[in-house]
Amino acid sequence: MRCLVTGATGYIGGRLAPRLMAAGHEVRALSRSAGRLRDVPWAPQAEIVEGDLSDPASLEAALDGVDVAYFLVHSLGQRDFERLDREAATNFARAAYGKGVKRIVYLGGPEPPPEEKPSAHLRSRAEVAKILLESGVPTVVLRAPVIIGSGSASFEMLRYLTERLPVMVTPRWVKNRIQPIAVRDVLRYLIAAADLPAELNRGFDIGGRDVLTYGAMMQRYAQVASLRRRVVVPLRPLSPWLSAHWVGAITPVPNSIARPLVASLIHEAITHEHDIAEYVPDGDLLGFDEAVRLALGKIRDDEVETRWTNASGRDAAAEPMPTDPSWTGGTIYKDERRIEVDAPVDALWRVIEGVGGDNGWYSFPLAWAVRGWLDRLVGGVGLRRGRRDRDHLYVGEALDFWRVEEIKPGELLRLRAEMKVPGRAWLEMYAEPGPGNTSVYRQRALFVPRGLAGHAYWASVLPFHGIVFSGMARNIARGALTQPPPGAGGPGRPSTPRSPAGSSR
Structure with missing residues (x-):
């Protein structure tokens, strides 16, 4: 009919x-x-x-x-x-x-x-x-x-x-x-x-x-x-x-x-x-x-x-649909960053895939470390898990206090938070091709609050996001500039040392 x-x-x-x-x-x-x-x-x-x-x-x-x-x-x-x-x-x-x-x-x-x-x-x-x-x-x-x-x-x-x-x-x-x-x-x-x-x-x-x-x-x-x-x-x-x-x-x-x-x-x-x-x-x-x-x-x-x-x-x-009103689907807090990188997309991807563990999180090491200590104090996993492989990540494995939820090689790394928070949290990192031999780095932190405590939690950490997440995006972009050609070694390290840690969330 x-x-x-x-x-x-x-x-x-x-x-x-x-x-x-x-x-x-x-x-x-x-x-x-x-x-x-x-x-x-x-x-x-x-x-x-x-x-x-x-x-x-x-x-x-x-x-x-x-x-x-x-x-x-x-x-x-x-x-x-x-x-x-x-x-x-x-x-x-x-x-x-x-x-x-x-x-x-x-x-x-x-x-x-x-x-x-x-x-x-x-x-x-x-x-x-x-x-x-x-x-x-x-x-x-x-x-x-x-x-x-x-x-x-x-x-x-x-x-x-x-x-x-x-x-x-x-x-x-x-x-x-x-x-x-x-x-x-x-x-x-x-x-x-x-x-x-x-x-x-x-x-x-x-x-x-x-x-x-x-x-x-x-x-x-x-x-x-x-x-x-x-x-x-x-x-x-x-x-x-x-x-x-x-x-x-x-x-x-x-x-x-x-x-x-x-x-x-x-x-x-x-x-x-x-x-x-x-x-x-x-x-x-x-x-x-x-x-x-x-x-x-x-x-x-x-x-x-x-x-x-x-x-x-x-x-x-x-579940939500694109045509639903913006006020539907529950609250999802977002922190989004975008940086144009004067380096090829494969160099940017090697930095993204190398995050965590001994390579660190590319910004404000003390804040990440403190967040990891606090997580352990309340019974969370903290930062002690590190990463299994220095160069590569795999879906389902632990990465400090994250879990690798999705990898599209050369394109996307999505991490799901396993620290103790009143809600659910994700961190997404994208490597996208730009004009010529350049690339674009996009970063999204997402938080779905659970109850009033979740909303209060996001409000309490919001002042730190400008420091932690913006610094992370800038340093990942800079790290891509120092990457060796493919096959010349593992993930490049930024020029300043960074200690492993978790999140400002």
């Missing part, structure tokens, strides 16, 4: 499109700017079209020849989002009917009990669902509560609140029940909806295996993320309006998005029916803890994954 995916640059749409193609469907992806999809991995296999839901003419062109149309857009975060979504849904419904579309699929939100006044966010989702269900095109509405996956606004709010606040005063809604669902399961239902019986025109509640309070979700998140148990104190006078501003102050989630989401948390978000199971078997429906592990890249305790590169490939749906 030919499927139109609206919101292809959004959280769900960008993850759904490649999975529809993997299931054998043709995908036409609609975006207001085709350039935003230029670099996504699946773009070459899809048909990319430009269009705007406020422009009926562009919708008619986008829907021409389409069998199944996915409505995955919303205006949350914009002023007057209810009006904007109402108009978008009306235009979409008319165009889909006029073009003979066989099925509309919409991902909406949970329905609060009839006796409760719905929040603006949920009211808008219900209104869009009604418009599509009355379009004359058979429509399936999937009503999902909190979606667990890196990039989901609801999950990011949960992540930042739990990681940054070991003690928190919260509104009463932390006691409300929620049935969170993994993004992987949401995508599975969306794909299956394309093949549901043609006569179906209704909504379905979808949710995960577990029913939890929001407070329990924070505690379970903390456990999966290896954080201490959080102290949660519900406070009756804390209104949704104050709660939204509190969330905005603590997290990077924009206030314009946090406000309607927080206002929706006054309602319980659980499934009231599970009729979808008649058409889509539950299978291995994920529980909350496993969904969080996937979102954090923690598949196994012994598996450390570089989330910023999405290198794991284990469940990309749960």
Whole structure:
């Protein structure tokens, strides 16, 4: 079938499109700017079209020849989002009917009990669902509560609140029940909806295996993320309006998005029916803890994954994507350096591969040594491990208090920190060819904090980075200038002696 995916640059749409193609469907992806999809991995296999839901003419062109149309857009975060979504849904419904579309699929939100006044966010989702269900095109509405996956606004709010606040005063809604669902399961239902019986025109509640309070979700998140148990104190006078501003102050989630989401948390978000199971078997429906592990890249305790590169490939749906907003994916602190080197790339690489052990770390030896001593005082490995081979490194081996995680000979050395720190740390060193017989040295230090202690730790060492990491980059570049020709000896040493040590982090 030919499927139109609206919101292809959004959280769900960008993850759904490649999975529809993997299931054998043709995908036409609609975006207001085709350039935003230029670099996504699946773009070459899809048909990319430009269009705007406020422009009926562009919708008619986008829907021409389409069998199944996915409505995955919303205006949350914009002023007057209810009006904007109402108009978008009306235009979409008319165009889909006029073009003979066989099925509309919409991902909406949970329905609060009839006796409760719905929040603006949920009211808008219900209104869009009604418009599509009355379009004359058979429509399936999937009503999902909190979606667990890196990039989901609801999950990011949960992540930042739990990681940054070991003690928190919260509104009463932390006691409300929620049935969170993994993004992987949401995508599975969306794909299956394309093949549901043609006569179906209704909504379905979808949710995960577990029913939890929001407070329990924070505690379970903390456990999966290896954080201490959080102290949660519900406070009756804390209104949704104050709660939204509190969330905005603590997290990077924009206030314009946090406000309607927080206002929706006054309602319980659980499934009231599970009729979808008649058409889509539950299978291995994920529980909350496993969904969080996937979102954090923690598949196994012994598996450390570089989330910023999405290198794991284990469940990309749960991990960050390039099209996700900059505030998603958790906090990653970076220190980046770049130096042009008047030496060939192979000379620069020999210096990079020779770091550590007796060769040292090319800057401020005392700071590196002190960091190594401190690490041993708290039970870490310190600097006593050195390196196994004077000239070469191998993936998996120890290097002082680092572990070699990745080597691309002549290009990249990535080290993972094994010192005692409240988070996860990496050091990356790149050798890149420059014009003529020159090269470029790039250096990245990355730190993923764990809890409030991790953020405080990064802030405490930040003043030293300008000295340690900038000095390291300069001296590695200088070391490349003194390298002997290939075959004339091992790694060159800088002219000034350097003692082995660890990191300023």
